[in-house]
Amino acid sequence: MTTADALDALLTGDGTETVDDAFSTAALAALDTDEEFPSRAVRVLDEAGLPAHYVLSDGAELPETVRLLRAVARRDLTVAIAHGKTFLGTAPVWVAGTAEQITDLAERVRAADAVCWGLTERGHGADLLAGELAAVAEDSGGWRLDGEKWLINNATRAALACVLARTDPAGGARGFSLFLVDRQRLPEGSWRNLPKIRTHGIRGADISGFALDGARVPADALIGGEGDGIPIVLKTLQLTRIAVGALSLGAADHALRLARDFAAGRELYGRRLADIPHIRRVLGRAATSALLAEAVSLLATRSAHTLPGELSVVAPIAKAYVPTVTQETLTTLGELLGVRGFLTSPPGGGFAKLERDHRICAIFDGSTVVNRAALLNQLPRLARQLRRRRADTDGVRAAADLTAPLPPFAPDRLSLLSVTGCGAVQSLPDTVERVRRTGPPELAALTGPLLDELDLLEKESATFVPVAGGLPSTAFDLAERYERAYAAAACLLLWQENPDLRTGPLGAGALWPRACLTALLGADDNAVSDAMAGVLLDWNAPEFTLLGGAA
Template identity: 30%
Template structure:
């Protein structure tokens, strides 16, 4: 049930776009590991890179439950693109939420226009889930900051128009981090070779190398030392994006497996007539439905202004574990064909694996969930 007719029309448009623009080219593009900048441009011009942000700055002013369902539909067509949409939204979140009116007026319009693509510089070689261990430093030098360090596993690195970078401005642990807006082309900003990954080959991921990168103090987002709260708030939103994308990935695997089971005949009848296989498809559908329900529940809490951090972690955990299970079962349904590149399910399975790892591993999600449970006051 969608909140408005406008939302229903929007999702119908995204579904049509996925069927007609994304699905026909995804296999070839992923095999070539080509960064699909033109697809992001097309999505931006369609207003799909800015859905959850205010209209005053060029956003779509859509509730999160609508934005996430759009991400799911995009992932159903092309997972690398859906991950990119989620990442780009993540990069704009600090500016939209913690930026000054002057910063928002200067930069947010471009971020949300579709003409620009962002990258999110949080993780480092020794600081993935442990954000407080970030070592990249930002040293104040007059009216500037000078940033030095290395960011790892950065989507869009080398292709982005700007980088949202978290760096250490003091040695006060998690309270010593700050957030910066770093435009592409800034002197000292460099990139390593792309990572050679199991899947998501169109999602270019590299190390970002900051060698005395000088930015004006006006490029700091929020106050000095506010970087950790900014990062954690953004990660809640990012985890929902990945949960929605994982659900779309699983939905596509279910569709392929169901169609194959209805068409493939063994012993003179479709293999779908085998109850064991039919029940496997039913379990896959239940997993997809549970994943969708979990991210929508968290999104509706977010839209209502209610606490939702625990529910974001639950959604990320449930949806990504479901994606891994559903895509693995889809390979099983297709049998030997599922293990070949002639069908998409082997690619979907490879792509599903990383969803259990990025935006906080699923082990970290369990830590977050358990801490919420164990620190809540007892009900009386």
């Protein structure tokens, strides 16, 4: 296993690049132009030990996995997506596999065998209950799989595939099962690769599919029980939706660096661009948005260990919020870069590719709309819990305390619906009270409007009833407001529980939480934005983060 700092040092090298470097800008740009898979870069990550961090059953912690993938995404999103797909493909086994399945798969993953997740099919999109790939039980005790999976990441390269199959012809929520298919153990000719799909972004990724024809697998290929496929998928998505945030955080790091360097080095009418007030505010607000996304990701990833029973709420919040905020940030920074943001070669610095590649992040593992719908379907329960103000305070504070040891991942505690609601949001009034007691006054002053927003959200959510067959467009405003409440709670909890986050240029005068709350309230504070821009312009670490860095 490796660490995020060690991996980042490996990928950065000595700061010089040649076309022979697997992670050089030139090499990655050439692969993108030719729509070729980044095999050498993936091999570097394999040799560095990154696959071991995908094995959640054996001590790996989701926050560190996310931070590692962020380091890769900061260099190239295509590589991060291509390599990180193994985490998605293996997660169902960590959630519901037998001890033997977990042990065997962990060994294969550490040996750098790629794993894909065969969920979607041509013509059915996100409607998993419409899946046609079928698995039929045989007298031998094994299963025969027939059908296609399409738009699958790493479908051609994968040594193993976690496949969702219809095991009851009638379908329904209990009509599907999951199988771990080992291509090496299949009868010859029973697996056929489908052609690579050309995509707008991540052009070099292996987005394709596979067809199974008489693919016989042993009884021990079944993950969980027969008919457990959809529940296992839904629980697994609670992990993968949070992990996808790593891609957005890395993209934000890359974009902020490009924009910072451009603004600091460009002169306009004899004046440095970074000294123009409007430009500074654009930079400051973009930096704030990046920290908001990071705060949500930090609390969500740690909650996978400390509050796994609440992930049915936390995961869709993180998946809807983090990529959306990041894409908005990329759009804003693209406007700042102007024509350079459209260039695919220097001096563009790769921004056009970055912005194009990131668009897929909002779609992975359920689009923003799908995730907000998942949140809205639980909103009546969340409204009741919000009214009661009950929360697992210990679990919430352990999630927020970045120095607290994390308990091992406990898949048996995952739930399709959160009985306890969302502790971070429900405890927000108590968190505000603690912030008001300890100050500083500038931060405490923002908590009044924040609680007003929470009270209004509580009242309007109390009358909301999910509608069978679809949700009105106006309902999605409630989901967005709940996401902002979670983001506010994440910021205040992290501030309160981590003295280290109250130091340095970001912590001085509570700069970062003030900037974040101001943004969440939809207000403008030019002085705060200007101060955030100043910190960003002086930052010299590879990632702009709450977790440390030199300024």
